[in-house]
Amino acid sequence: MPDDDHSPISVQDAKCLFADWKAAPAIVLAVSGGPDSVAMMWLAARWRRAAKRGPHLIAVTIDHGLRAEAAREARDVKRLAKTLDVPHRTLRWSGAKPKTGLPAAARDARYRLLAKAARAAGATHILTAHTRDDQAETVLMRMARGSGIAGLAAMARQSQRDGVVLARPLLQIPKARLVATLEKAGIGFAEDPTNRDTSLTRPRLRALMPALAAEGFDARNLTRLASRLARANAALEILADGAERYLALGQRDPDHAGFDANAFAALSEEIRVRLLLRRIDRVGHEGPAELGKVEALLAALDRAGAETAHAKRRIRLKQTLAGALVSLVDGRIRIDPAPPRRRRMN
Template sequence: MPDDDQSPISAQQAKRLFADWKAAPAIVLAVSGGPDSIALMWLAARWRRAMTRGPRLIAVTVDHGLRSEAAREARDVKRLAKDLDLPHRTLRWTGVKPKTGLPAAARAARYRLLAKAARTGGATHILTAHTRDDQAETLLMRMLRGSGIAGLAAMARESERDGVQLARPLLDIPKSQLIATLNRAKIAYADDPSNRDASYTRPRLRALMPALAEEGGDSRNLARLASRLARANAALEVLADGAERYLALRDRNDASRFGFDATAFAGLAEEIRLRLLKRAIDRVGHEGPVELGKLEALLGALDRAIADGQPRLKQTLAGAVIGLVQGRIHVDPAPPRRSRTG
């Protein structure tokens, strides 16, 4: 592991990490109590203290109610936040927890609660402590699921979620460097055993990382790959924007309806055709986002119908109806599903 991966983060480095958000009125810091998020809070507080004017920082801990230690860890975060002169809130995920898909449900609940805290506190941004290690693991998980280029771009440094900007200032920083930073500052942090629970996919992949690193697949190289794929994805989105304008995707007579000439559509590259279909379906559908595999199957059916001169085709996907009629592809909202009665 390179020496800088073991070096504490300096005040000057922290200034560069958070510089993009110095003009925000207020920022929510997502702090679970683990080393990554504790380092995020400590570094952000140090960065803010060095500024004459800057954003208000609000530390928020989400207690998912899944571990008995979580309440104590939230109290520990609150004590440290007080020492750093930061306000702190603990939010709880209440209600029945799902028996399957628990990590995804917990993640969705966490972001929902964080977004609510941001809106309540007048914050425009939520900062999370995702690291380079997290980025590498996310890339591997999505590779194994067969994700497309957009998915393999992994996590963005900044994106919108629930009406708030979600930012990840530590995405290029290895976890080892954050731990070194806390050790230098003599700051304690919690150890969540669920991070090693082999019943979940991410911990199983995490356990494989040392072996992958020996073959060159360390977090640095995997994160670099994600960054390159993000660059390619951004270029493809620009091409899709141009193709969308070229095809005049939106019908002038009906703002709720999307359509394009089938022959012109067929002449575009396959990846661009997929993206145009996805955009149209996600805009008008009510069961999205559309799955890539199903989208590819739909495109195949459309391509065959266009090539064979088939006059009509109609399919429903993700709450949208996709039809081929008289040489034109239309994408319209699907009628609501009828509920079954006994």
Template sequence: MPGRVMSEDDNSPISAREARRLFAGLKAAPALVLAVSGGPDSVALMWLAARWRRALARGPELTVVTVDHGLRPEAAREAREVKRLATELGLPHRTLRWRGAKPKTGLPAAAREARYRLLAQAARAVGASHVLTAHTRDDQAETVLMRMLRGSGLGGLSAMAGVSQRDGIVLARPLLDVPKAQLIATLKRAKLGFADDPTNRDTAFTRPRLRALLPLLAAEGGDARTLVRLAARLARANAAVEVLADGAERFLRLRDRDVAPQVGIRSFEASAFAALPEEVRLRLLLRAIDALGHEGPAELGKVENLMSTLDRAMAGPGAAANGRPVLKQTLAGALISLAGGRIQIAPAPARRRKGR
């Protein structure tokens, strides 16, 4: 697992000792892919990882991967510059291109999905267990702000995890507690150049607009360090609630030990479900809908509305009646019903195409 930089000075270069701490949990990995765009953060990641690897008697093989999204004419030149730097550091380099039509809306999200998909493919191709990205403390603070404005729940407000799974590959962010200023100071000391992506200042996108707000928030005490601390505390609370939800699932299964399970269906005794804390009930619904639905992850707000409807139906006079459902609703490709004192979640029938 990635370590943490404990430097008191956010503008000081990262020392060799601090770099060892950052990558210490990755020594046993067979191979690592470094996601390097050419910007200061990812160039610093490459340089720090290469220096760390050279100091090891044995360690993981490193491969540098640059994803060219085909959105800026400068991207190909920046990829060639990353390749030049990687070669100087003795590291193999690959450039992967996002091909095909680009969406007219939601472009940043689509580009991010494409980038992670291509990075995971590259990792599998070289036998790497991990993909390392160069997200910093500043990126984490911006993510917290974005998700606050979207009204995210506990999981979303926990922001980015230091280690997570994606497409069967471990995604690691070893610089997540490192301020960007430290990385730039590190590059200056190493006399390494880096690319400047103008989209990072393009106020047509949400993240650059929020980035411009950070100095104003910092003046009121809401600096990046404070926002990241908030995310860490919410992540801790989120993990605790997940444990409670796991226990609640076991509790409901024990209550149903005399009920024959049905393949491809989740079923809860309504009265036992209603007695659980609201956040736990919400998570159990989300888990079931995401597991059995066929239209992607359910939106939190829609599941909250569904649970309100379900709560009213369970409190109604017909909730315990046999046979006839008192509630029947689809969400994210799942069918949720309440009948005979039981809540049932199953895959919804496929929607008919228009004109048929």
């Protein structure tokens, strides 16, 4: 594609953007009414119309019930979808809304409803309109949280969620090109005021982007960083696969037998962290383990190993994390489901 950040996206460009999903039986397009998702729907419809065969497209708008304008925006999307010969559905997030963590809860509800719509339509994929700008903001947000390599790899072009494939065809496309595409086509779009609400993290970072870009932290470089870290993360995951097989050698039931503490200690620190994360997330029942807590657990295991070598006796260690019980007993590390927490009596 041309390297002009403000050029409209051509029919040929669109063909390249959506080519990976031409064999899918049906695709749900997540369309909010904003410029990014409206452009994605318009481009996808043109791509499908120009192809001899391809997936059935269904546009879905999620009304979170948080803004009075959302219902009107959904109707506008429906009207545009009709002109494009794309079936449209509006789904509403009903029920009580949390007082804290509302953006995360709304995001989870959105994906849950989209997945439900995809299953009902026989769709294998959900396409979202995340752009290069969104990817850059995600990298900055995760930097601020102290994320590891996997987190800084940010959003993947494809991932699994709720039994369907979540795909992001516009992840390397700047928002300005999508706006230019709509302007050339004479298509209107909505502007969500929450995108300018500086009480939220993402809009605050967005406001900082011009100053950061002047120092080299522009969307292109941040997205390039995410791609490189994704590549490194994939390589490390392959190494972790090999280490997991190595620790399981000679064991009839590796998941329940644990693994040798000395063999584990001989591995690199990054691989050991990943192995602990994998096993804890596999058997725990309190959600994904936090990276920082797993790093603290590894430090405790290392200290216990050092004390064992110094005192020439076995040091025992037991800790719970994310619903998993991690124990070091007789030179073996085991990670099992933790007993349910006792309910406190009033």
